[in-house]
Amino acid sequence: MMYDVRHMYLKRVPVLLYHHVNPHGFNTVSPRLFEKHIRFLKQTGYTGITFRQILKGELLPEKPVVITFDDGYDAVFYHALPILEKYGFRGVVFMLTGYIGKKNTWDLSLEPSDIRHLNREELVELSRREWEIAAHSMSHRVLTEIQELKARYEIEKSGRILEDLLQVPTLGFAYPFGRYNESIKAMVKESGYHYACGALKRHQLPASVYELVRIPVYRTDGTHSIGKKLAYPEIPYGEFCKLKAISSLSHLTPLYQKMRSK
Numbered sequence: 001m002m003y004d005v006r007h008m009y010l011k012r013v014p015v016l017l018y019h020h021v022n023p024h025g026f027n028t029v030s031p032r033l034f035e036k037h038i039r040f041l042k043q044t045g046y047t048g049i050t051f052r053q054i055l056k057g058e059l060l061p062e063k064p065v066v067i068t069f070d071d072g073y074d075a076v077f078y079h080a081l082p083i084l085e086k087y088g089f090r091g092v093v094f095m096l097t098g099y100i101g102k103k104n105t106w107d108l109s110l111e112p113s114d115i116r117h118l119n120r121e122e123l124v125e126l127s128r129r130e131w132e133i134a135a136h137s138m139s140h141r142v143l144t145e146i147q148e149l150k151a152r153y154e155i156e157k158s159g160r161i162l163e164d165l166l167q168v169p170t171l172g173f174a175y176p177f178g179r180y181n182e183s184i185k186a187m188v189k190e191s192g193y194h195y196a197c198g199a200l201k202r203h204q205l206p207a208s209v210y211e212l213v214r215i216p217v218y219r220t221d222g223t224h225s226i227g228k229k230l231a232y233p234e235i236p237y238g239e240f241c242k243l244k245a246i247s248s249l250s251h252l253t254p255l256y257q258k259m260r261s262k
Helices: 003-012 031-043 051-055 075-086 120-128 148-166 182-190 223-229 237-261
Strands: 015-018 047-049 064-071 092-095 132-135 172-174 195-197
Touching: 003 051, 031 047, 031 075, 031 223, 051 132, 064 075, 075 120, 092 120, 092 172, 120 132, 120 148, 132 148, 148 172, 148 182, 223 237
Parallel strands: 015 064, 047 064, 064 092, 092 132, 132 172, 172 195
Antiparallel strands: none
8 A cells, every 4th residue: 555545544544432331420431332333433334543543554444433532531441442352442542751651630620530541551561452552642731732842842742651661653643622823733743653633613524644634522412413423525514514623622721731740
């Protein structure tokens, strides 16, 4: 598969974004609902793949979908992994590498108690099972709002930590909060990443592999909503507005981080 063809597949494959697959909490999808989603995808002909498979030029299924998880909570290992394996899917974790094995103290959390991020052993095991582990910065700061040297460190270091741990190249990066500009995109490319994921957009075909579109999934989403999220090249306007409204709550976390840093 030629390089430009791989980039075309990267830009066109549908990508779903989950944060936390857990029985409890606000910004979570329960394991029971998550299995309904994956069963629906399987029954409608989809196969869960990774970005790495595309970049390696592997023969792809007729209807690929990429299931991604931001931040790398340990619930991915204990709840999402068994369900995806049951249906023959793989996943992609965008790991917050400054918090490997640590509790979530960076977020304005609405969870009932502190939650832990994946530890080194769990990440190694996910990689062994052919999941893709990609970078999501060190501390989940808004990269467009910090000094250039700090932003470059957050981008470069997060990938190197994963490479040292997993002994495979870190191919992808996800911008914290989906926020980026031309300068941040350039840093990601210069750091050796092959693609990057940005924010929710209604139109599904991005201009660059460094601004791939992902569609968030929330606890309010049934299988009918999953079908709408997979519409191409634009998701329905009503679904888009609903997602924009829910995702706007994430703007509270950067304010929380600024208050803590004072």
